[in-house]
Amino acid sequence: MQATIKQVAQRAGVSIATVSYVLNGTGVVTDETRQRVLDAVAELNYQPQYAARSMRGRSHTLGVTLPSSPGRLAEPALAEVMSGLADAAALRGYFLLLATVDADQDETELCLSLARSRRVDGLVLLDMLVDDPRAQALAAAGIPHVCAGPPPAGIDSPSVVIDVHAAAIDAVQHLLSLGHRRIGLIQPPSDLAVSEPIVEGYRQALTTAGLPFDPTLVVESGRTEEDGYQAMTELLAAASPPTAVLAGSDELAFGAMHALNDARLIVGRDVSLVGFDDLPLAAHVNPPLTTVRQPRRAQGRQLAALLDDVILKRNVSVRTVTLSARLIVRRSSGPALHAAGKAN
Amino acid sequence: MQATIKQVAQRAGVSIATVSYVLNGTGVVTDETRQRVLDAVAELNYQPQYAARSMRGRSHTLGVTLPSSPGRLAEPALAEVMSGLADAAALRGYFLLLATVDADQDETELCLSLARSRRVDGLVLLDMLVDDPRAQALAAAGIPHVCAGPPPAGIDSPSVVIDVHAAAIDAVQHLLSLGHRRIGLIQPPSDLAVSEPIVEGYRQALTTAGLPFDPTLVVESGRTEEDGYQAMTELLAAASPPTAVLAGSDELAFGAMHALNDARLIVGRDVSLVGFDDLPLAAHVNPPLTTVRQPRRAQGRQLAALLDDVILKRNVSVRTVTLSARLIVRRSSGPALHAAGKAN
DNA sequence: TACTCCTGCTTAATCGTTTCACCGCTTAAT
DNA sequence: ATTAAGCGGTGAAACGATTAAGCAGGAGTA
Numbered sequence: 009m010q011a012t013i014k015q016v017a018q019r020a021g022v023s024i025a026t027v028s029y030v031l032n033g034t035g036v037v038t039d040e041t042r043q044r045v046l047d048a049v050a051e052l053n054y055q056p057q058y059a060a061r062s063m064r065g066r067s068h069t070l071g072v073t074l075p076s077s078p079g080r081l082a083e084p085a086l087a088e089v090m091s092g093l094a095d096a097a098a099l100r101g102y103f104l105l106l107a108t109v110d111a112d113q114d115e116t117e118l119c120l121s122l123a124r125s126r127r128v129d130g131l132v133l134l135d136m137l138v139d140d141p142r143a144q145a146l147a148a149a150g151i152p153h154v155c156a157g158p159p160p161a162g163i164d165s166p167s168v169v170i171d172v173h174a175a176a177i178d179a180v181q182h183l184l185s186l187g188h189r190r191i192g193l194i195q196p197p198s199d200l201a202v203s204e205p206i207v208e209g210y211r212q213a214l215t216t217a218g219l220p221f222d223p224t225l226v227v228e229s230g231r232t233e234e235d236g237y238q239a240m241t242e243l244l245a246a247a248s249p250p251t252a253v254l255a256g257s258d259e260l261a262f263g264a265m266h267a268l269n270d271a272r273l274i275v276g277r278d279v280s281l282v283g284f285d286d287l288p289l290a291a292h293v294n295p296p297l298t299t300v301r302q303p304r305r306a307q308g309r310q311l312a313a314l315l316d317d318v319i320l321k322r323n324v325s326v327r328t329v330t331l332s333a334r335l336i337v338r339r340s341s342g343p344a345l346h347a348a349g350k351a352n
Numbered sequence: 353m354q355a356t357i358k359q360v361a362q363r364a365g366v367s368i369a370t371v372s373y374v375l376n377g378t379g380v381v382t383d384e385t386r387q388r389v390l391d392a393v394a395e396l397n398y399q400p401q402y403a404a405r406s407m408r409g410r411s412h413t414l415g416v417t418l419p420s421s422p423g424r425l426a427e428p429a430l431a432e433v434m435s436g437l438a439d440a441a442a443l444r445g446y447f448l449l450l451a452t453v454d455a456d457q458d459e460t461e462l463c464l465s466l467a468r469s470r471r472v473d474g475l476v477l478l479d480m481l482v483d484d485p486r487a488q489a490l491a492a493a494g495i496p497h498v499c500a501g502p503p504p505a506g507i508d509s510p511s512v513v514i515d516v517h518a519a520a521i522d523a524v525q526h527l528l529s530l531g532h533r534r535i536g537l538i539q540p541p542s543d544l545a546v547s548e549p550i551v552e553g554y555r556q557a558l559t560t561a562g563l564p565f566d567p568t569l570v571v572e573s574g575r576t577e578e579d580g581y582q583a584m585t586e587l588l589a590a591a592s593p594p595t596a597v598l599a600g601s602d603e604l605a606f607g608a609m610h611a612l613n614d615a616r617l618i619v620g621r622d623v624s625l626v627g628f629d630d631l632p633l634a635a636h637v638n639p640p641l642t643t644v645r646q647p648r649r650a651q652g653r654q655l656a657a658l659l660d661d662v663i664l665k666r667n668v669s670v671r672t673v674t675l676s677a678r679l680i681v682r683r684s685s686g687p688a689l690h691a692a693g694k695a696n
Numbered sequence: 697t698a699c700t701c702c703t704g705c706t707t708a709a710t711c712g713t714t715t716c717a718c719c720g721c722t723t724a725a726t
Numbered sequence: 727a728t729t730a731a732g733c734g735g736t737g738a739a740a741c742g743a744t745t746a747a748g749c750a751g752g753a754g755t756a
Contacts, residue, residue: 023706058469063403063711081435091425098452105449111727124354127402198546326533367736404712407741
């Protein structure tokens with residue numbers, strides 16, 4: 009039922025080679041023959057079979073691997089990146105292949121296997137880790153890929169990074185300008201590549217303001233809201249707790265907010281809180297969360313564009329795109345209560 | 353550089369056919385031979401080439417087409433379905449191919465071409481329309497597919513539907529039990545397959561309660577928050593406006609809530625509001641939205657499972673899976689103010 | 697005239713796999 | 727006693743495309 013190149017050739021009265029040449033624009037064909045072929049293609053509603061075609065060439069597919077944790081794709085931050093990725097990939101004629109890594113399989117192996125089996129022309133690496141093994145392996149194997157975040161040291165994989173370092177500085181300076189002097193940090197897991205730049209920005213902003221870096225004000229946490237709750241609880245239990253806290257993600261900030269509520273502290277008055285992401289929810293929690301808006305969708309778009317360049321060996325010079333994040337001030341951050349805090 | 357089946361065969365001292373049989377589990381092979389083959393595979397780090405493989409057999413890929421509207425993937429409801437889909441697909445050894453339809457291309461054509469070019473073994477149809485052309489075309493072409501919603505009349509495509517009809521009845525009965533008698537409906541676009549069952553459930557619940565069906569209380573709307581705002585404004589402008597409103601989606605409900613606020617009406621007291629979806633935001637708006645929780649992630653999982661069955665021609669009898677939705681009562685719905693409403 | 701070069705096409709090799717047909721032999725069923 | 731089915735393999739034919747090589751015939755050139 010499915011038309012093949014052979015049937016087209018027969019109908020047009022030419023060989024299959026000629027049909028292929030017409031369809032690919034390679035080879036020389038008279039206008040008249042070309043037209044006969046095109047007519048036959050149209051009449052038979054012919055569709056080149058992708059599999060057969062990509063045995064020789066590219067597969068026109070970008071790969072994205074997902075950790076096996078169920079529901080990961082539903083997370084807003086990831087969904088935003090994917091969305092941008094899908095849009096830009098489509099624009100350039102690529103499909104997107106989502107591969108969830110099995111529990112028994114290694115993510116690095118999966119990436120390699122997707123590329124080696126020609127299922128994908130290149131890979132997008134999300135959730136970059138410090139010394140990410142995927143980037144190392146792909147770079148070593150010469151497989152086109154891009155990183156959503158800073159590549160491991162020593163590997164110059166193309167990447168699209170959001171400048172969280174500068175954003176962290178902005179966020180801390182915002183809190184400083186409100187009069188806060190004891191500023192806490194709820195740090196994302198330190199194996200995430202995004203973690204260190206945030207800490208570094210935090211530290212640098214404090215130093216610039218002439219404030220000491222107090223390690224007891226920094227708590228390494230996880231990814232979930234519960235982790236944020238825990239971390240905030242820990243910060244509050246300190247001898248002299250912070251009057252403002254920067255959380256490494258909105259998710260963590262929500263948890264922290266919860267912990268503050270439970271401690272009968274009013275967010276934005278007793279303790280200021282700044283998140284990281286600007287999830288849709290951020291504007292709707294109570295009080296609305298001051299947070300760093302990360303341009304995730306744009307990041308996704310750039311990732312696709314950059315990967316396309318890498319695959320086509322175009323623009324070889326542009327290896328890294330940096331996007332800046334913007335602080336969105338809402339009501340979870342407010343002026344420090346200096347005297348008032350003690351009076352109460 | 354890339355190991356082929358031939359090299360594996362040579363190394364294991366068998367024919368390539370045997371290697372293929374070992375790898376696919378088809379055919380009979382002694383344990384000893386199998387082991388030799390597996391050893392060779394491991395040593396050469398052999399990866400079957402997808403393209404060559406799917407020329408004959410399946411491509412082990414499920415296709416999902418997305419409308420070209422940018423950012424569609426970021427919508428929570430869709431992301432939830434995709435998430436379930438990805439999880440269940442991975443469980444069964446499938447990848448997921450996301451294809452965004454170009455502006456110049458027809459979605460139905462894209463579906464057909466993906467299947468005909470053997471890029472996918474089957475397709476998942478989201479956002480079902482009334483008389484959905486995709487389902488009709490795929491059914492006619494005998495291409496494996498499943499519908500996320502009711503298939504067109506006369507087409508018995510396998511489908512996973514959420515019982516919104518029953519859910520709408522529940523929602524209306526909830527409002528009735530609170531004493532509301534004039535209940536409005538903000539209807540999703542009528543070309544969406546999900547629209548009619550909601551209206552039907554709404555109508556049925558009213559009839560059962562002995563109330564008349566008043567067409568002026570039903571407003572057909574769009575998909576966005578603005579559409580919901582519009583629709584609510586329209587309802588409020590009626591001669592005798594409703595005291596309670598059921599919105600066809602949370603998105604619409606958020607817009608409606610906005611309109612009520614702007615009209616200085618207190619949601620949950622002056623006018624009760626019920627949504628449809630239970631997005632993450634629903635619990636966090638003010639007041640928290642009473643809404644019908646749709647099991648989107650489970651729907652995604654079931655879609656993948658069902659499509660796998662269809663592809664493998666397993667369980668041919670089970671063609672439709674129905675999931676039920678549950679009403680989550682929050683504070684946007686409250687008792688009707690009978691006398692109070694007039695006294696005010 | 698004889699040679700090369702182009703033009704427009706065909707023939708055939710190739711890609712890496714799956715799978716059908718078949719091998720000689722043993723064992724079970726009719 | 728005959729047939730049939732299973733065993734553990736092999737060999738070779740697909741699968742549907744791309745593309746290098748070849749091949750007529752006419753044109754250009756020495």
